[in-house]
Amino acid sequence: MTVILAEIPYWGQSLLRVLGGLVAVLLPAGTIVYVFLFKMMSFMQSRLGPMEAGPYGSMQLFAEVGKWLQKEDIVPDRADARIFKMAPIIVLVSTFLLVAVVPFGPDAWFTDFETGIFYALAVSSISVLGILIAGWSSANKYSLLGGLRAAGQLIAYELPMVLAVIGVVIQAGTMNLQKIVVAQNSGSMFGIDAVGHPYVISQFIGFIIFMIAIQAELTQAPFDMPIAESELVSGYMTEYSGFRFLIFFIGEFATAGVFAMIASVLFLGGWGVPFAWFGWTSIDDIDNWMNFAGPLIMFTKMMLLVFIIMWIRFSYPRLREDQLQRFAWKGLIPVALGNIAVTSILKVVF
Amino acid sequence: MIAQNIGFWIIALMMIGAALRVVTTNNVVHAALWLVVVLSGAAGQYILLAAEFVAITQVLVYIGAVMVLFLFGTMLTRARIGAESDLNNSYKKLGIPVGLIMLVAMGLALTDSFGDERLPESATVVSTQEISDQIFGPYLLPFWALSFVLLAAVVGAIVLARKD
Numbered sequence: 001m002t003v004i005l006a007e008i009p010y011w012g013q014s015l016l017r018v019l020g021g022l023v024a025v026l027l028p029a030g031t032i033v034y035v036f037l038f039k040m041m042s043f044m045q046s047r048l049g050p051m052e053a054g055p056y057g058s059m060q061l062f063a064e065v066g067k068w069l070q071k072e073d074i075v076p077d078r079a080d081a082r083i084f085k086m087a088p089i090i091v092l093v094s095t096f097l098l099v100a101v102v103p104f105g106p107d108a109w110f111t112d113f114e115t116g117i118f119y120a121l122a123v124s125s126i127s128v129l130g131i132l133i134a135g136w137s138s139a140n141k142y143s144l145l146g147g148l149r150a151a152g153q154l155i156a157y158e159l160p161m162v163l164a165v166i167g168v169v170i171q172a173g174t175m176n177l178q179k180i181v182v183a184q185n186s187g188s189m190f191g192i193d194a195v196g197h198p199y200v201i202s203q204f205i206g207f208i209i210f211m212i213a214i215q216a217e218l219t220q221a222p223f224d225m226p227i228a229e230s231e232l233v234s235g236y237m238t239e240y241s242g243f244r245f246l247i248f249f250i251g252e253f254a255t256a257g258v259f260a261m262i263a264s265v266l267f268l269g270g271w272g273v274p275f276a277w278f279g280w281t282s283i284d285d286i287d288n289w290m291n292f293a294g295p296l297i298m299f300t301k302m303m304l305l306v307f308i309i310m311w312i313r314f315s316y317p318r319l320r321e322d323q324l325q326r327f328a329w330k331g332l333i334p335v336a337l338g339n340i341a342v343t344s345i346l347k348v349v350f
Numbered sequence: 351m352i353a354q355n356i357g358f359w360i361i362a363l364m365m366i367g368a369a370l371r372v373v374t375t376n377n378v379v380h381a382a383l384w385l386v387v388v389l390s391g392a393a394g395q396y397i398l399l400a401a402e403f404v405a406i407t408q409v410l411v412y413i414g415a416v417m418v419l420f421l422f423g424t425m426l427t428r429a430r431i432g433a434e435s436d437l438n439n440s441y442k443k444l445g446i447p448v449g450l451i452m453l454v455a456m457g458l459a460l461t462d463s464f465g466d467e468r469l470p471e472s473a474t475v476v477s478t479q480e481i482s483d484q485i486f487g488p489y490l491l492p493f494w495a496l497s498f499v500l501l502a503a504v505v506g507a508i509v510l511a512r513k514d
Contacts, residue, residue, distance in 0.1 A: 080431050083383070115403055115478050122406045125414025129386065132421050136379060139431050151422050155415070175478060 017110050024099050028257030028302060029250055034061055035303070036310040037253070044314050068249075071242035076139055079239065083137040088240065088247040090130030095254045097123040102261045103178045105271050105294030106286045116177040117169065120262055121162055124217070127255070128154045131226070134248075135236035146235025149321065150226035154217060156328040161213035163336035167206040167343045168199050168266045177262075181270035182283050188276070196274030200267040205339045207267045209332055214259045215309055216328070218252065222316040225324055256306055264301035271298045354398050361398070365391035373445075376433045382420050389413055403478045 008016070038060060042049030050057035075081050101116040103109040113119050128151055135147015169175055172183040187197025200207045216223035227235035237248050264270055271294030280286050319327065368387035375381050389412045396405035485493050 078431060080377075080379075083379070113402075115406060118403075118410075118478075119406050122410035122414060125410060125418070128418050129413065129421070132418060132425070133379070133383065136421070136425050137431070144425065148422065148425060151418055155418065158414075 021096060021099055021110060024102070024104070025096055025254045025258065026250070028261075028299070028306075029254035030061055031303070032253045032257055032306050032310075034058065036306060040307075040310060041314050065246065068246040069243050073242045073244060074239075076239050078139040080137040080139070083133050084239075085244070087130045087134035087137060088244045088251065090133070091127045091251045092247050092254070094123055094127035094130065095251055095258055097126070098255070098258045099261075101177055102258065102265060103181060103271060104298055105291040106283055108271075108291045108294055109178060112178055113176065115175045117165055117175050117180070117262075117266070120177075121158075121165065124255075124259075125154075125158060127251070131236050134240070138236070138239040140239055142232045142234075143236050143238045146226045146228075146232045146238070149232075150219060150236060153219070153223065153225060153324060156325055157213045157216035157223075157332075160209050160328060160332035160336045161217065163333065163340060164206040164209040164213065165266065167203050167336075167339050170340070170343050170347050171199060171203060177265050177270070178283075181265055181272050184269040185272035186275045186280075186282065196269055196272075196276070198267065198269045203267065203339075203343070205335065206343075207263075209336050209339070210263055210266070211305070211308065212332060214263065215312060216324070218256050218259060218309070220256070220309060220313040222312070222319050223324060224318055225321055228318060256309060257302060260302045260305040260309065261298060263305050264298060268301045268305075270301075271295065273297065357398050358395065361391045361394045365395075377431075378424050378428070378434065379421065382417060382424065385420075386413055386417050389417065403481055 038049045038057065048057075050060035053059040053063045075084055098120055100110045101113045101120050103112075131150045131154070132147050135143045135145075135150070138144070168180065172180045174180060174183070184198050185196045188195070219226050226232075227237060232238070237245060240248060271290075275281065275286075278287070365388050368384045368391065371384040372381050372388065375384060389408065393405045393408040393413075396402070396408060
C-alpha cells in the first residue's frame with residue numbers, strides 16, 4: 001500500500017484521501033439507516049418496514065434522498081438567513097474532520113496523528129456550535145429551547161467521554177489511535193496471546209461510560225431531549241426542510257458511525273485481529289492483505305456497536321432534563337474519575 | 351519556508367478581518383461567531399508553527415467550550431435576531447488607543463525577546479510527550495498553582511449559584 005501510494009503525486013494522494021473520507025462517512029451512514037432505522041426498528045415493532053423500492057426495500061434510502069433533494073429550501077421569514085444556512089454544514093464538517101484520524105489498516109489511514117484521540121475529542125465538540133446556532137437562527141422558540149438543551153447535554157456528556165478515554169490512554173501509553181490498535185492486538189491476557197488484549201475487558205467501566213456518553217452525544221433516545229417531539233416539535237431541526245434537513249439527518253447517523261469506529265478502535269482492537277493468530281510481532285510484519293481486510297473488520301465491529309446504540313434507542317423511554325443532567329454530573333463523572341485513579345494506580349504497580 | 355509564509359499571511363489577514371467584524375457588527379451572536387473565526391485562525395497559525403498539541407487545545411478549549419458557553423449565555427439572556435442599535439457605544443475613543451498600546455507593547459516584547467531569531471528550517475513537530483515531560487517536570491509548581499486557581503474558581507461558582 002505504501003509502495004503503491006509513493007508513486008502517486010501528492011495531489012493525487014490528497015484526492016484519494018478525500019474520496020476515501022467521503023466513503024468512510026457516507027457508506028456507514030447509509031448502512032446504519034437502512035439496516036437499523038428501517039429494518040431493525042420495524043422488526044422490533046412487528047412490521048416489515050420499507051419493501052417497495054428495490055429488493056427488500058434496499059433502495060428506499062435513494063428514494064428518500066431524492067425526495068429531500070427536490071423539496072423547497074425554506075428559510076423562515078424572520079430567521080437569520082446566512083447563519084440558518086450555515087449551521088447544518090458546520091455539523092457535517094465536524095463529522096468529516098472526525099473521520100480523518102480513524103485508522104482502517106496498517107497503512108490504510110488518512111492521517112497518522114500523534115495526538116489522534118485528543119484531536120478527535122476536540123473536533124467532535126465543534127458540532128455543538130452548529131446545533132446551537134441552528135436553534136438560535138431559526139427564530140422559533142421551540143428551536144431555541146432545543147438548541148439550548150442540546151448544548152447543555154453535549155457539554156455535560158463530553159466530560160465523561162473524555163475521562164473514559166483517559167483510562168485507555170494511560171493503559172496504552174499513547175494518544176495515537178494506530179498505536180492504541182497495535183497495543184491491543186499485540187498484547188496478551190493472562191499469558192494467552194491468542195486473545196490479544198482488547199481494552200473492553202480491562203477498561204470495562206471506561207467502555208460502559210464511553211458508550212453511554214456517545215449515546216448522549218449522538219442525542220439518541222433515551223437522551224433525545226433536544227429533539228423531543230412531544231415537547232419541542234423537532235427541537236433545533238424544526239424549521240429545516242429539504243436538503244438542509246437531509247444534511248442534519250446524514251450528520252446524525254454518520255457521526256454515529258464514526259463514534260462507533262472510534263469506540264471500536266479504543267476498546268475492541270480497531271481494524272486488527274490478535275497478531276498472534278498469524279505470528280506477527282509488530283506492525284511492520286503485517287501482511288499487505290490486512291489493508292483490505294482491516295476496513296472490513298472495522299466495519300463489522302462498528303456495526304456491532306451501532307447495533308447496541310440503536311437497540312437501546314428503540315427500547316428505552318426518554319429521560320427528563322434534570323434526570324439527564326444529574327446522571328452525567330453525579331453518576332458518570334465521579335465513576336469516570338474513579339476509573340482514572342484506579343487505572344493509573346494499577347499501571348504504576350504492574 | 352515560503353509555503354508557510356503564504357499560509358501565515360492568508361490566515362493572518364483573515365483573522366484581522368474577522369477581528370474587525372467582531373467589534374463592528376451590530377448583532378451579538380454574529381460577533382461571537384466572528385470571534386470563532388479569529389480563534390480558529392489562531393489554531394491554524396499554531397499548526398503552521400508545528401505546535402499541534404497547542405492547536406488542538408485551542409480548538410477544544412476555546413471553540414468547543416468557551417465559545418459554546420458564550421453563545422449559550424447570550425442566547426439564554428438577550429440574543430435577538432437582526433441588528434441591535436445599542437450594541438456599539440461611545441467607548442471607541444478609549445478602546446482604539448488602548449488596542450494600539452497593547453499592540454505596540456506586545457510587538458516590543460516579542461521583538462525584544464526573540465529579535466532576529468528564526469525557526470529552524472526543518473522544524474520537527476514537538477511531541478506531546480515532550481510537552482508533558484516539561485509540565486510534570488520543571489514546571490510542576492506553576493501547573494499546580496494553576497489547578498489551584500481553577501479549583502478556587504469552580505468552588506466560587508458553586509457558592510454563587512447555590513440558593514440556600
